[in-house]
Amino acid sequence: MIISEVKKELTDHIIPFWNGLRDDENGGFYGYMGYDLTLDKKADKGVILHSRILWFYSNAYLTLKDETLLDYAKHAYKFIKDNCVDYEKGGVYWMMNYKGEPVDDMKHTYNIAFAIYALSCYYRASGDKDALALAYKLFNDIEENTLDEYGYREAFDREWNLVSNDALSENGLQADKTMNAILHLIEAYTELYLADKNEKVAERLKFQLGQMRDIVYTPETNALKVFFDTKFNLVGDIHSYGHDIEATWLMDRACDVLGDEKLKKEFAAMDLKISNNIYNIALEDGALNNERENDKIDRKRVWWVQAESVVGFINAYRHSGDKKFLEAARSVWEYIKSDIIDKREGSEWYSEVSFEHKPHDFKEIVGPWKCPYHNGRMCMEVISGGVDF
DSSP states (O other): OHHHHHHHHIIIIIHHHHHTTBOTTTSSBOOEEOTTOOEETTSOEEHHHHHHHHHHHHHHHHHHOOHHHHHHHHHHHHHIIIIIBOTTTSSBOSEEOTTSOEEEOOEEHHHHHHHHHHHHHHHHHHOOHHHHHHHHHHHHHHHHHSBOSSSBOOEEOTTSOBOOOGGGOOTTOOOSEEHHHHHHHHHHHHHHHHHHOOHHHHHHHHHHHHHIIIIIEETTTTEEOOEEOTTOOBOSOEEEHHHHHHHHHHHHHHHHHHTOHHHHHHHHHHHHHHHHHHHHHTEETTEEOOEEETTEEEOOEEHHHHHHHHHHHHHHHHHHOOHHHHHHHHHHHHHIIIIIBOOSTTOOBOSEEOTTSOBOTTSOSBSSSOOSHHHHHHHHHHHHHOOOO
16 A cells, blocks of 8 residues: 555665765765765755755654654754854855755745745644744745735845746746746745644735736636746746646645635635546656657656655645546556666665656756655655545
8 A cells, every 4th residue: 555655665675865964074964966876075065955854854743752853853944054154144044065064045935935834844743833933034044025006026136136037947947936936935934834724824825825826727727837037927838747736735734724614615626626637647658758848748757756746646636536636646656666666785766767757867866956855755645535446
């Protein structure tokens, strides 16, 4: 059954792998391991990576109740608190060197959101009120520095002057605002609201959900737009399959945590339409394709896209009772077991695999974006969700 399988993957493979990346000399966790499994102990340490690691260990402790996990969470928390937060100018840095010194002091709304997400979960796991206070400091930094008349701006220098949003722009396009940033603000504010039930957080979370519903979602196609200019005019023609299926369950979770029955009903219906669309157009040979740009389908299989699709399809089953979604979740999990999980000793999951089942040897095993958040979270959501098949 799937729960026992993913629990074993979490406890016997993912957690031990990341335990081995703990840096007790310079703090935090090592920042890079190549495809050849060579660990670079002097690689830069991404702040997104460390926030995701902090969330991972905190939520793993809440799920498994293993005290050693809380120790790893505390280790990640200390690195973020002592090294990654800009206490003078606000926000968090983008990148640290291996010693924990800033090497890129860009401020990014997406990055700060992940720090809030992690700190809020760590507070729920540890009860450390300083972590919650820091999450609120970063919440206020976002609310005071990033908003314009249309929504949340994203990329800034250390002084909060706008800079080019290269970090979240892709495919040769330049975006001022992105669906990705709004989605992960929703994720972060959901976790902060769950931790403390603050009404200001709830108000801003409802605003973000409204933007996803009214601006990002396209009723005619049941898909989410990806890139925008600052006034939310569409930039490019891209459909990100992984973000769509990830968004369905994260938006449903936000509504559940808020306890707003009207929103829960409204978003459940919208998210089920999105899930059906992804099921129909993106699921091929048991796994999820990556994206569509104009009329071209990118069929590579990305680790996080597969992980999120398992959670998203199970969520769609809960809302519909349609067993095709359980079958889809099972097929993707079987694909993960056969193609995405790296069977080599000392490795974890491949970053990418071609449609022809060949791992991309130019993609790292650990890096600024390659982390235990998507795959670890998939395992924990399945364990906690109670749907076994």
